[in-house]
Amino acid sequence: MPHFIHLERIEVPANRQRRDFDAAALEELRTSIQETQFGLQHPIVVRQGAQPGAFLLVSGERRLRAIRDIYELGGEFRHAGAAVPAGQVPVVDLGELDPIDAFEAELEENIRRDDLTVMERATATANLFELRTAQASRDGKPVPAASDIA
Numbered sequence: 579m580p581h582f583i584h585l586e587r588i589e590v591p592a593n594r595q596r597r598d599f600d601a602a603a604l605e606e607l608r609t610s611i612q613e614t615q616f617g618l619q620h621p622i623v624v625r626q627g628a629q630p631g632a633f634l635l636v637s638g639e640r641r642l643r644a645i646r647d648i649y650e651l652g653g654e655f656r657h658a659g660a661a662v663p664a665g666q667v668p669v670v671d672l673g674e675l676d677p678i679d680a681f682e683a684e685l686e687e688n689i690r691r692d693d694l695t696v697m698e699r700a701t702a703t704a705n706l707f708e709l710r711t712a713q714a715s716r717d718g719k720p721v722p723a724a725s726d727i728a
Contacts, residue, residue: 582666585646589627590635593705598695599643608644617656618645621668636672678709 611618622638622645635642645667648655657668707722714721 581669581671582663583624583633583669584665585642585649585667586665587631588622588624588633588635588642588667588669590639590642594635594639598698599640604640604643604647607640608647611641611644612648612653612655615656616659617662618668619658621657621670623672624669625672633669633671642667678706678713 618641620638620641622642623636624633625636626632627634645655649665654664655662662668710722713719
């Protein structure tokens with residue numbers, strides 16, 4: 579169930595999979611969120627950050643950027659048909675999420691919503707392989723094959 583948190587409490591990790599953001603597509607998304615009757619269709623997905631009250635972005639960076647632009651331009655928007663309080667963002671909090679699960683959720687979001695570039699996807703897949711290899715070693719399980727990850 580979504581709830582609202584202040585925009586400034588959401589930290590975007592530096593190691594995000596997506597690096598390229600098309601300005602025209604972000605503008606189109608901002609306009610869609612701001613001007614349609616229902617506004618933002620899907621809340622941002624976050625998990626608990628290291629500090630109390632802090633959250634790390636799991637998925638929805640394009641939506642978060644669009645919302646940030648709306649607020650910077652003095653605008654407002656709706657979520658599920660209801661007005662969003664100024665400076666707030668609707669979120670789904672996944673709580674204490676394992677880093678591998680968070681990485682996979684981000685990858686899934688990127689592929690489903692607006693596919694990654696070839697280089698972003700290759701880097702993300704390599705990073706996921708490294709994470710799963712470390713997890714298998716830690717848990718005393720067989721190391722996955724690269725083909726299992728791809």
